[in-house]
Amino acid sequence: MDWPISEVARMSGVTARTLRHYDEIGLLPPARIGSNGHRYYEEHQLLLLQQILVLRELGVGLPEIGRVLADQVDTVEALRGHHRRLLAERDRLDALAGTVSRTIAELEQSGRDGRPMTAINRPENLFEGVQPAQYEGNLRDFPGLAEEAGRRAAAMTPAEVEPGQRERTALMIRLAEHMAGGAPAGAEPVQAEIDAQYRALTSLHAVSADEYRAIGRLCVENADWRAAYEAIAPGLAEFQRDAIEDYAVSRLG
Structure with a gap:
């Protein structure tokens, strides 16, 4: 049995444009192309797509995913590896939820006794579980941008990646400070x-x-993305969205 690209897009939540891009870069060729020019996918391609999406959720770039799929021999063992990484990601999200919960409690305590929150909680603890690098990993609807971001990330060492992550976090904090100070978007x-x-x-x-x-x-x-922004300040995700909208209107036309 096979499924047309429109049905695969519906089932997976991946746009047809992205599926075509995956074909164009050799990551996920369809099982066949019909006489009508449409792409059709079989069970094997659906399993590959599942792995691609799992790896994307884990922040792996498209070039690296291609290498992973090319090198794997045992699909079941590969899925076990993905499962282990997903469990680790679940633990990270649990830590992130704990961070947000703790921050809420400490903000409430700060409001009651007037002490600055940073006197209650070490500032670096605000970012436990937050990974700004996931920004690149979720550009699924912008395949060209995602591919280039993934390509560059794959070529970088952890020491080279860290400054960029810190700068993205710092930028989010600066936006939160502007928002808290009452600045409009x-x-x-x-x-x-x-x-x-x-x-x-x-x-x-x-x-x-x-x-x-x-x-x-x-x-x-x-x-x-929303979790990363909201972990820093409630309402920051909407503030970022509104600021981008204003920028696009006023500077990009």
Whole structure:
């Protein structure tokens, strides 16, 4: 039995555009192409797609996924490995949930006794379980951008990756400070931060105004992104989205 690309897109939640991109880069060729030019997928391709999506959720770039799939011999053993990584990710999300819960409690305590929150909790504890690098891992609807981000990440050592992660976290904190200070999303200091984000993205791949708006919406709609923002400050995901929308309108047209 096989399924047309539209049905695979419906079942998996992956856009047909992304599936076509996976075919074009040799990651997931269809089982066949019909006389109508449509791609059709069989069970083997669905299993591969499942592995691709699991690895993407774990933050693995497309080039590395291609190498993993090319090297694997035993599908069951490969799935066991993915399962172990998913359990580790579950533990990370549990830690993130604990971080947010602890921050809520400490903010409430700070409001009652007037002490700064950082006097109660070491500042670095605010970021337990937060991984800003997942930003790249969830660009599934922007395959060109995701592929280039993954390619660069795969070529970097952990020591080279860490400064970028710290800067992304610092940028999120600066946005939270602007938001807490009452600055609107369109304020110049906020827009300067958004401009830095946009320039970082376009250094990887061209990003249109509509695509940047869509990325802004993902800050709210994507569970991983929203969790990362909300772990820093409640409402930050919406603030980032609104700031990107303002930037796209005022500077990108």
